[in-house]
Amino acid sequence: MTTETITVAPPRGMRDLLPAQVALRDWATQIILQNYGLFGFTRIETPVMEHIHLLRGGEGGENLQLIYEVLKRGEKLESELEKSSISRNDLSDLGLRFDLTVPLVRYYSNNENDLPKPLKAIQIGSVFRAESPQKGRLRQFTQCDIDIIGTKSEFAEIELIQATTKALQALGFNGFTIHINDRRFLSTLATYCGFAAERQSLVFNTLDKLDKIGMEKIREELRSEQHDEAAITKMMEFLQSYVRAQESGNTSFEEIKKLLPEAVTGEFMESLQKIIKAVESLAGDNFSIRFDPSLVRGMGYYTGAIFEIKYPGYSGSIAGGGRYDKMVGKFSKRDDVPACGFSIGFERVMDILTEKGFTPPFNAKKIAFIFDPDRDESAVVVQAANSLRDGQNVVSLQARKKDMKKQLDQLLAQGFSSYCVFKGDPNNLEVKQLEQK
Amino acid sequence: MTTETITVAPPRGMRDLLPAQVALRDWATQIILQNYGLFGFTRIETPVMEHIHLLRGGEGGENLQLIYEVLKRGEKLESELEKSSISRNDLSDLGLRFDLTVPLVRYYSNNENDLPKPLKAIQIGSVFRAESPQKGRLRQFTQCDIDIIGTKSEFAEIELIQATTKALQALGFNGFTIHINDRRFLSTLATYCGFAAERQSLVFNTLDKLDKIGMEKIREELRSEQHDEAAITKMMEFLQSYVRAQESGNTSFEEIKKLLPEAVTGEFMESLQKIIKAVESLAGDNFSIRFDPSLVRGMGYYTGAIFEIKYPGYSGSIAGGGRYDKMVGKFSKRDDVPACGFSIGFERVMDILTEKGFTPPFNAKKIAFIFDPDRDESAVVVQAANSLRDGQNVVSLQARKKDMKKQLDQLLAQGFSSYCVFKGDPNNLEVKQLEQK
Numbered sequence: 048m049t050t051e052t053i054t055v056a057p058p059r060g061m062r063d064l065l066p067a068q069v070a071l072r073d074w075a076t077q078i079i080l081q082n083y084g085l086f087g088f089t090r091i092e093t094p095v096m097e098h099i100h101l102l103r104g105g106e107g108g109e110n111l112q113l114i115y116e117v118l119k120r121g122e123k124l125e126s127e128l129e130k131s132s133i134s135r136n137d138l139s140d141l142g143l144r145f146d147l148t149v150p151l152v153r154y155y156s157n158n159e160n161d162l163p164k165p166l167k168a169i170q171i172g173s174v175f176r177a178e179s180p181q182k183g184r185l186r187q188f189t190q191c192d193i194d195i196i197g198t199k200s201e202f203a204e205i206e207l208i209q210a211t212t213k214a215l216q217a218l219g220f221n222g223f224t225i226h227i228n229d230r231r232f233l234s235t236l237a238t239y240c241g242f243a244a245e246r247q248s249l250v251f252n253t254l255d256k257l258d259k260i261g262m263e264k265i266r267e268e269l270r271s272e273q274h275d276e277a278a279i280t281k282m283m284e285f286l287q288s289y290v291r292a293q294e295s296g297n298t299s300f301e302e303i304k305k306l307l308p309e310a311v312t313g314e315f316m317e318s319l320q321k322i323i324k325a326v327e328s329l330a331g332d333n334f335s336i337r338f339d340p341s342l343v344r345g346m347g348y349y350t351g352a353i354f355e356i357k358y359p360g361y362s363g364s365i366a367g368g369g370r371y372d373k374m375v376g377k378f379s380k381r382d383d384v385p386a387c388g389f390s391i392g393f394e395r396v397m398d399i400l401t402e403k404g405f406t407p408p409f410n411a412k413k414i415a416f417i418f419d420p421d422r423d424e425s426a427v428v429v430q431a432a433n434s435l436r437d438g439q440n441v442v443s444l445q446a447r448k449k450d451m452k453k454q455l456d457q458l459l460a461q462g463f464s465s466y467c468v469f470k471g472d473p474n475n476l477e478v479k480q481l482e483q484k
Numbered sequence: 485m486t487t488e489t490i491t492v493a494p495p496r497g498m499r500d501l502l503p504a505q506v507a508l509r510d511w512a513t514q515i516i517l518q519n520y521g522l523f524g525f526t527r528i529e530t531p532v533m534e535h536i537h538l539l540r541g542g543e544g545g546e547n548l549q550l551i552y553e554v555l556k557r558g559e560k561l562e563s564e565l566e567k568s569s570i571s572r573n574d575l576s577d578l579g580l581r582f583d584l585t586v587p588l589v590r591y592y593s594n595n596e597n598d599l600p601k602p603l604k605a606i607q608i609g610s611v612f613r614a615e616s617p618q619k620g621r622l623r624q625f626t627q628c629d630i631d632i633i634g635t636k637s638e639f640a641e642i643e644l645i646q647a648t649t650k651a652l653q654a655l656g657f658n659g660f661t662i663h664i665n666d667r668r669f670l671s672t673l674a675t676y677c678g679f680a681a682e683r684q685s686l687v688f689n690t691l692d693k694l695d696k697i698g699m700e701k702i703r704e705e706l707r708s709e710q711h712d713e714a715a716i717t718k719m720m721e722f723l724q725s726y727v728r729a730q731e732s733g734n735t736s737f738e739e740i741k742k743l744l745p746e747a748v749t750g751e752f753m754e755s756l757q758k759i760i761k762a763v764e765s766l767a768g769d770n771f772s773i774r775f776d777p778s779l780v781r782g783m784g785y786y787t788g789a790i791f792e793i794k795y796p797g798y799s800g801s802i803a804g805g806g807r808y809d810k811m812v813g814k815f816s817k818r819d820d821v822p823a824c825g826f827s828i829g830f831e832r833v834m835d836i837l838t839e840k841g842f843t844p845p846f847n848a849k850k851i852a853f854i855f856d857p858d859r860d861e862s863a864v865v866v867q868a869a870n871s872l873r874d875g876q877n878v879v880s881l882q883a884r885k886k887d888m889k890k891q892l893d894q895l896l897a898q899g900f901s902s903y904c905v906f907k908g909d910p911n912n913l914e915v916k917q918l919e920q921k
Binding site: 054055056057058061062063064065066068069070073080084085086087089090091092093094095096097098100101115116117118120124128133135138139141143153154156157158161162163164167168173175177187198200201202205206209321322324325327328329378379413418420425426428429430433436439440441442443444446457461 | 552865
């Protein structure tokens with residue numbers, strides 16, 4: 048190491064987490080794990096790195112552009128560099144995962160025989176995206192997913208929603224709304240309107256913006272994409288009736304169903320109804336669920352129900368997920384293996400809790416044990432400190448400083464609630480409150 | 485994604501962790517955090533990636549050869565590839581951390597003003613080394629470190645040892661031995677024997693093998709390295725007397741001190757004695773500590789006390805650490821900032837627990853709630869299941885299969901302790917034991 052200038056900031060878009068930040072995250076993680084656990088979900092883990100061809104070949108959508116690739120090593124790298132023309136894509140053999148779903152699907156295919164059926168998996172871990180960093184968009188961040196692999200029926204959706212809402216409530220979130228839709232509804236509606244199948248994903252991406260840009264901009268965008276004019280008109284008619292219904296508070300499943308042309312129907316409508324009815328029966332006054340025909344969600348791999356949770360006062364969503372029945376089958380070369388997942392926006396939730404000034408409950412006493420390193424004998428000091436440690440108390444040794452008043456102020460600022468100045472007699476320890484003056 | 489063969493195994497040297505494996509690791513992590521917490525340590529986190537020049541410039545010893553480097557992206561990569569001769573080292577700008585100590589030192593320098601003094605940090609996280617994988621040697625593995633930055637006195641060593649032994653005991657480890665030495669002792673001894681200062685690290689690396697290869701091989705290796713013959717003789721004399729003392733059970737600090745030539749002394753002897761005395765006063769019959777003049781430990785950055793914990797019946801160590809007073813100063817360009825750390829060999833400890841057939845305690849009832857997806861109404865099922873979930877019970881929905889006997893056997897194998905077959909009436913739920921036949 049040289050004595051030249053050393054950058055001590057973390058890499059761009061990544062963070063050093065201070066003790067209080069980790070404490071909040073650890074608390075939230077515990078609460079989430081505990082609540083997911085009640086529903087029989089268990090945590091699994093995959094490596095941070097995956098084979099690069101797996102990541103590139105996965106259905107990562109825009110994330111494929113954001114993969115951190117790991118350089119080949121040793122002879123493999125040398126032989127690439129010796130080639131007359133170097134191919135950029137051949138320089139790496141591993142990459143950092145950009146989500147937890149692609150690794151989960153690989154994991155399930157690799158370990159199927161050793162896993163319970165259905166698999167109810169919890170994953171909490173770091174993912175990596177080479178984004179332009181900005182507020183709320185990091186290059187390394189935590190995802191917190193639950194998935195059920197192997198359940199076809201809508202009980203999977205219901206259990207995922209139930210576990211997620213229970214966890215969010217335990218974190219202090221209430222009054223949120225679950226928006227639910229179904230990919231099969233979206234394509235049935237688009238086909239009915241007259242959009243060609245291969246152009247539908249473009250249409251859905253526009254629809255997804257309804258909340259943000261409003262009806263008129265939606266129409267403009269659909270036109271600028273040169274879709275069939277009659278199809279646009281049909282779609283706008285439906286959207287208009289949906290927005291009107293929303294404005295007059297008619298947001299129940301039955302009301303929205305009435306707005307649909309008769310041809311727009313299918314098994315998915317029953318399935319949606321079942322999910323909504325079951326979740327409503329659990330919601331009480333704490334949260335609500337509604338059919339949202341404009342909900343799309345980005346990823347291309349969804350095949351059925353999709354859902355998102357919105358929290359009043361905050362734009363965007365605090366959780367999102369859906370059913371992806373085709374993805375596992377592609378890895379394991381078998382018939383479709385049904386799969387459905389729900390992800391809490393962990394960083395978003397941490398930001399909201401921090402904005403609210405929330406600090407995790409801490410019941411133990413935090414005692415600073417102040418000793419004189421020049422006078423007190425180490426064996427006696429540690430024994431004495433240990434006698435206070437019994438039970439739950441946190442006891443931290445602190446060498447006495449000259450300005451004791453300043454030292455006590457600093458300890459208070461560090462979160463100590465009490466202190467004990469050691470006077471040499473282990474049988475005579477006085478623990479005092481540290482108080483704000 | 486193509487339908488070609490897809491490798492579903494994780495990358496070489498990395499692991500998929502099954503639910504039971506994660507459960508063990510989560511349990512152990514909680515126990516460790518809880519026990520470290522009692523001493524006032526708090527968890528911090530750094531990114532998985534660091535600037536590549538920081539990793540390359542750090543004092544990583546052999547690990548510098550094992551860094552996973554992250555390929556530059558976009559224009560930065562293009563401009564490297566356009567150069568007439570491509571320099572291997574310019575292709576990457578980030579790397580995956582190979583330990584938690586280099587990032588900790590950067591972290592401290594970056595956040596010093598927002599951190600308590602001394603900083604008592606816990607770090608639990610993945611590190612990455614491009615090793616040849618083999619049993620017990622992975623390419624991604626978990627490290628579990630505690631460090632005290634800002635304490636000069638041996639109270640740091642004592643508190644680190646105390647917290648680590650308490651955590652190990654809580655994990656069920658007893659009867660282990662802490663071996664302690666001091667780098668300053670090693671260099672004073674080597675200088676006294678007559679080894680040139682710049683050749684001493686070679687000598688230490690050989691000494692470190694005493695346990696494994698024995699006296700004669702040590703002499704041979706020192707000779708083959710062409711050290712001064714008189715120096716070798718002096719060193720071997722001391723080693724001989726140490727081995728003899730060990731064999732006759734004279735392993736107390738006082739006994740070993742008697743073996744040392746008078747010139748081999750210094751402040752470090754007092755310091756070692758203080759640490760040993762204090763730790764002995766806490767050990768009781770559960771573990772022991774001994775001065776081990778042959779202990780070296782690999783890393784070049786140690787400046788004072790070094791220590792390792794050995795567990796009877798297992799070779800190698802289950803924890804290791806030491807004082808590194810110069811490293812922080814190099815980052816923050818200031819006077820030495822004292823620092824000392826202790827790391828539990830997390831993977832080693834997991835392996836031993838698994839070998840012992842240990843499973844973490846689980847007190848809640850795990851109930852499989854079996855319903856008929858064709859008959860039962862979803863809202864009624866989830867409500868009924870929920871009524872059993874109250875309190876701590878884990879309740880997992882399971883669709884009824886044709887062969888109920890087989891289904892119950894599978895549930896038992898998955899760790900369910902009870903089951904409830906839903907018969908349509910939420911007010912009449914019967915929970916039965918699942919029992920091995």
